[in-house]
Amino acid sequence: MMTRRELLRATAASTLALSTPVLSASSRAAAAEPAGFTLPPLPYAFDALEPHIDAKTMEIHHDRHHAAYVANLNKALEGQSEWLKMTPLEVISKLAEVPEKIRTAVRNNGGGHYNHTLFWTVMSKNGGEPAGELKKALEDSFGTVADFQAAFTDAAMKQFGSGWAWLIPGKEKPLQIVATANQDNPVMFGQPAPILGVDVWEHAYYLKYQNRRADYLAAWFKVVNWDQVAANYAAAKKAG
Numbered sequence: 001m002m003t004r005r006e007l008l009r010a011t012a013a014s015t016l017a018l019s020t021p022v023l024s025a026s027s028r029a030a031a032a033e034p035a036g037f038t039l040p041p042l043p044y045a046f047d048a049l050e051p052h053i054d055a056k057t058m059e060i061h062h063d064r065h066h067a068a069y070v071a072n073l074n075k076a077l078e079g080q081s082e083w084l085k086m087t088p089l090e091v092i093s094k095l096a097e098v099p100e101k102i103r104t105a106v107r108n109n110g111g112g113h114y115n116h117t118l119f120w121t122v123m124s125k126n127g128g129e130p131a132g133e134l135k136k137a138l139e140d141s142f143g144t145v146a147d148f149q150a151a152f153t154d155a156a157m158k159q160f161g162s163g164w165a166w167l168i169p170g171k172e173k174p175l176q177i178v179a180t181a182n183q184d185n186p187v188m189f190g191q192p193a194p195i196l197g198v199d200v201w202e203h204a205y206y207l208k209y210q211n212r213r214a215d216y217l218a219a220w221f222k223v224v225n226w227d228q229v230a231a232n233y234a235a236a237k238k239a240g
């Protein structure tokens, strides 16, 4: 005669024995695996940056290009639960530790995900001008805000092919401009995380500006979210 406890245990065991073979190997792995990276919603409407950045470009750029980087990053890291638990910044800061056979895919798509996530937040229809500590840091580093804009535009113009220009905390001066190819980011080269970046891939401007990258850059400066850049700068200084 079974006690009540033994009966419950026997019932649980038989239920488990019945249900286990029904679960496929892949569904059990999925249940144990972190959900992975997700596409953050655009923090404004597609047409918010009109007429400087057109709605169609924003829609394709966010919903297709950025979405593809997220999907391909998750695909590359499938089954790599420790990497799927990290932030995008952590992933691209530790590329040397990523298994070699998926490292290029993680570099391109992890970079693509992180870079675009930053890019959406440093634009706003309200634009404005740099102020306060950020303005002082720009002046200490480049002369005037106009000098900074000229130097940043120059770096973005000289980036051959696809890539980005970035504003990062500097060593000798408070701020420094760097450019990277493809979806690379300064953190992949041991530099600080950017506080501002501009996408100079043709997909960022070709529909409206075709080959006129300089016109795109001049327009882009009208929608830079300086409040967010100032917040990024304050956070970078605080983090040391």
Ligand code: MN
Pocket: 061, 065, 116, 199, 201, 203, 204
């Ligand atoms: Mn892009």
